[in-house]
Amino acid sequence: MIKIRLVTIHLCPTIMDIPKSFDISPIGYVHSTLKERSGAPRQGWEGAPNARLEIHPAFVQGLDGIKPGQEIWILTWLHESRRSVLKVHPRGEVLNPMMGVFATRSPDRPNPIGLHRAKILSIDGDRWLQVQGLEAIDGTPIIDIKPVLERRGDF
Numbered sequence: 001m002i003k004i005r006l007v008t009i010h011l012c013p014t015i016m017d018i019p020k021s022f023d024i025s026p027i028g029y030v031h032s033t034l035k036e037r038s039g040a041p042r043q044g045w046e047g048a049p050n051a052r053l054e055i056h057p058a059f060v061q062g063l064d065g066i067k068p069g070q071e072i073w074i075l076t077w078l079h080e081s082r083r084s085v086l087k088v089h090p091r092g093e094v095l096n097p098m099m100g101v102f103a104t105r106s107p108d109r110p111n112p113i114g115l116h117r118a119k120i121l122s123i124d125g126d127r128w129l130q131v132q133g134l135e136a137i138d139g140t141p142i143i144d145i146k147p148v149l150e151r152r153g154d155f
Contacts, residue, residue, distance in 0.1 A: 024077065026141035027062070028055040028127075034137045051118075051134040053142060055127040062145075068123060071148040074116040074134065077141040081112035114140070117148060 032051040053074070055063060066072070085108035090096045101109040118131040 024143050026056070026077065026143060027059040027145070028053055028142040030054075030076065030134065030136045030138060030140040030142060032134065032136060032138045032140075034135070036137065049134070050121065050130060050132050051136065052124075053129040053131060053145075055129070055142070057127060060127045063123070063127070063129075066120065066123065066129070066145070066147075068120050070120050072118060072120060072131075073146040073148060074114075074118055074131070074136070074142060075144040075146070076114035076116065076136050077143050078107040078112035078114045078136075079139070079141060080107075080137070082108040083110055083112060085109065113143070 030051055031054055033049050034051075085106070086101055087098045088101055088104055088106045088108060090099055090104045090106070107114065114136060116134055116136060118134050121130040121132050123129055
């Protein structure tokens, strides 16, 4: 005799209602001496110049608590990226074997979000941040800023 047990699986409705796209609006823009992507270093510590971050007036209150000397994460939209790219030679070196973009720091990717760690050198007026060593090119949209938090103890 074979017994068959029916199992009902309930799917969480929030998983089923994930939007197909998201809207992200810039909170500001990068002003840099780096004018072309080809001239930008791959990482900030590889000789990137200082840059100025211009924050839109509507978002200035979000800077409350940010101080010179503090390290921040700057999230950008890498607006000149090729979004159809899924595999690259890491660091653009053809001798490196091809890898998936999610295993690299390539700016070319489906959702080209840049992640930059920088130190705030000064705050000019109420909406300009001078930062040290930013590899983003002039005109890059800023989508968020977060403080760097150092790990304390074990997870």
